[in-house]
Amino acid sequence: MVASAKRASTMLAGQSLTHEQLGALVHAVAVNRDRAAFAALFQHFAPRLKGFGIRRGVDAAAAEELAQETMLTVWRKAETFDPAKATVSTWVFTIVRNKRIDLFRREGYPEVELSEVAEAADDGESPEQSVSLSQHGQVVRQVMKDLPPEQMKIIQMAFFEDKSHSVIASELKLPLGTVKSRIRLALSRMRAALPEDARV
């Protein structure tokens, strides 16, 4: 077991873990099927995932089912986690997003799998860039903290409450164009904050 995973897994529940600690825990689950590391991930994520589900308007039992099913997928798919591409929180977000669609909408959600040709054709591709891609989570998180409330509101309604931008427009009684331009503004703030070689 990775030493940092051992340290992290013995931490008290409720304490926040760093991205590095979370990464070490997922690694321990992937490589050693480490149940203590999984338990630490569960303590960290399950209450947040339940909170995430509640925001969507489902009852506590359904939100807890969502949290449990998501964590089960974390265990099963731990070896697909690639620390060069995303932080653990981002990876867990994609799992809970897809699980929510699976459980509540009974649909699949196709994921992007960049073709080798597209990857090779990516002009700025370099090892340095992969490193900066993995920093997305931290950079974007900082940007999110500083977003104007009207942009943050739209992001939360979409990501937490499962509302498309046209539903958001009608609920906030805003023209569709206003919602779209707030989305674009938030995106350009995120882009501008990323290291130049990781920009899109």
Add this chain to the structure above:
Amino acid sequence: MTHHHPPADVLFDYAAGTLSEGEALAVAAHASLCSRCAREIAMLEAAGGSLVDVAEPMAISHGALDAVLARLDEPIVIAPRQPELDAETRRVVPKPLHAYVGRSLKELPWRTVGRMYEEVRLPLPAKGPKVSLMRLKPGTLVPRHGHRGQEWTVVLAGGYHDGGVSFTRGDFDAKDASHRHQPRVDDDGECLCLVVLDAPLKLTGTIGLFVNPFLRI
């Protein structure tokens, strides 16, 4: 290198998880051929990750961890097997589409529509948009038509011109109810597209009323 991308708000809806399965399939197919959109989506998913970080934790019921731990060794329900596809299909069809296409392009049950194109409808939930692969011969001129809803096209092979704009492999062409258009397939080869349609098309010319192959969609 792709030149036409989904609008930012569509990438946003994809990352948030609010698209229908068929719409998500079109975005995933495009982004699998477009590193720019793949990265834009990764950035938006990172925004989702930061929302998980700050989501207000809710007490998990007593025994929930033990319940999950007890399930860790459950046999995993076999994931849908990746279909066996020939080399040509694997080269042309982006990975997110493989399970939906299900078999090699030449073995698909192509249906000829109005002597104009061939079509295979992909298995997706009936409540969502209609999703199909369409195959058109070089030089085909599609009759002028408009849309009652949105039409998203992702070019997988060959290309076409529409209103002087060229669309080739990987390009994402979004049309809505405000568009009338008359695409023409390029002469240099067959054109294969993924088409996601949320309402039937309507032909705009008077001739169209009589030859409208889309009415049978």
